[in-house]
Amino acid sequence: MASGLIHSLLGLLLLLPWALGASYGQQENIAGSGFLSAFSYEAIADPTHGRVNYVDAGTARSQNLTFASSDTFVLRADSKTTLSASGPGRNSVRIVSNRQYTTGVMIFNIRHMPQGCGTWPAVWTVGSNWPNNGEIDILEGVNDQGPNQGTLHTNSGCTMPASRSETGTPLQNNCDVAATGNSGCGVRFNDGNSYGPALNNVGGGWYAMERTNSAIKIWFWPRNSGSVPSQVRDGATSINTDTWGTPVANFPSTSCPISSKFGPHNIVINLTFCGDWAGAVYGNSGCPSSCVDFVNNNPSAFTNAFFDFAWLKTYA
Ligand SMILES: *[C@@H]1O[C@H](CO)[C@@H](O)[C@H](O)[C@H]1NC(C)=O
Numbered sequence: 531m532a533s534g535l536i537h538s539l540l541g542l543l544l545l546l547p548w549a550l551g552a553s554y555g556q557q558e559n560i561a562g563s564g565f566l567s568a569f570s571y572e573a574i575a576d577p578t579h580g581r582v583n584y585v586d587a588g589t590a591r592s593q594n595l596t597f598a599s600s601d602t603f604v605l606r607a608d609s610k611t612t613l614s615a616s617g618p619g620r621n622s623v624r625i626v627s628n629r630q631y632t633t634g635v636m637i638f639n640i641r642h643m644p645q646g647c648g649t650w651p652a653v654w655t656v657g658s659n660w661p662n663n664g665e666i667d668i669l670e671g672v673n674d675q676g677p678n679q680g681t682l683h684t685n686s687g688c689t690m691p692a693s694r695s696e697t698g699t700p701l702q703n704n705c706d707v708a709a710t711g712n713s714g715c716g717v718r719f720n721d722g723n724s725y726g727p728a729l730n731n732v733g734g735g736w737y738a739m740e741r742t743n744s745a746i747k748i749w750f751w752p753r754n755s756g757s758v759p760s761q762v763r764d765g766a767t768s769i770n771t772d773t774w775g776t777p778v779a780n781f782p783s784t785s786c787p788i789s790s791k792f793g794p795h796n797i798v799i800n801l802t803f804c805g806d807w808a809g810a811v812y813g814n815s816g817c818p819s820s821c822v823d824f825v826n827n828n829p830s831a832f833t834n835a836f837f838d839f840a841w842l843k844t845y846a
């Protein structure tokens with residue numbers, strides 16, 4: 531009898547992590563200058579061949595390309611310098627989180643994102659030895675052309691079911707970069723306010739990404755949304771993603787072993803110009819001139835090429 535009881539109790543304890551399911555506690559609350567301690571600058575050459583010059587921390591601060599106050603963190607490109615065609619690209623910033631993340635949730639409260647012809651901003655997470663530890667693009671696009679696209683990039687053996695519970699529109703269901711010319715399995719958001727000038731016009735919004743071993747999910751609510759969960763709006767200390775409704779992008783593990791395709795990830799926030807994506811589709815974007823010439827010769831066109839984060843909160 532007693533041992534039966536102990537066994538039942540043990541069984542309950544073992545079940546507890548499952549019972550909690552989609553409940554998480556806050557791990558980090560990153561705001562203002564907190565971004566400067568949680569992230570490092572990467573003054574590297576752009577692997578996607580952009581017309582950009584990523585600067586180090588000292589240059590970013592002296593040129594005010596990053597700026598922190600108590601409740602804002604701004605990351606921007608230079609909007610003052612006309613570039614020489616034979617010199618380096620436009621000064622901009624790429625930061626990478628010091629911490630690595632596996633399963634859990636991250637919520638980005640974004641007031642403004644970079645806009646302008648030729649811009650290619652991204653908020654994403656990535657593992658080492660790309661693509662073997664996977665990549666998750668949360669917010670990404672080019673040349674002010676919304677809506678947003680959420681995308682996974684993996685090595686071979688990760689595909690998505692054609693039909694799944696999400697509000698966005700799948701573009702491609704094979705996440706293998708080798709099979710898709712690097713494009714991965716993207717889901718197009720249906721909310722026009724999810725990207726660029728439209729997002730900025732409504733005062734930004736909240737992006738959230740949940741990663742478990744059974745699914746990767748992305749949600750978005752614009753600032754004026756009547757349906758943003760209070761847990762998200764307030765960045766609550768405890769959250770339950772089961773109460774958030776259908777995600778915009780849902781990548782289940784049905785035919786993608788998430789736990790082996792996705793390793794520890796760093797968060798990357800970057801802003802590049804032209805290059806493999808923005809440059810390649812520039813001619814169809816309605817933007818003037820050619821991408822590189824436009825970026826070189828029109829510094830004031832990048833006055834609004836900045837991110838403004840109210841906060842980033844992570845949950846585990
Ligand atoms: C910027 O982010 C995108 C995210 O998808 C990535 O593909 C690209 O390589 C990044 N560029 C740089 C220079 O970091």
Ligand SMILES: *[C@@H]1O[C@H](CO)[C@@H](O)[C@H](O)[C@H]1NC(C)=O
Binds near residue numbers: 594604
């Ligand atoms: C730096 O950027 C911030 C944010 O855009 C702005 O409020 C501040 O006035 C700028 N500082 C200088 C010295 O330009």
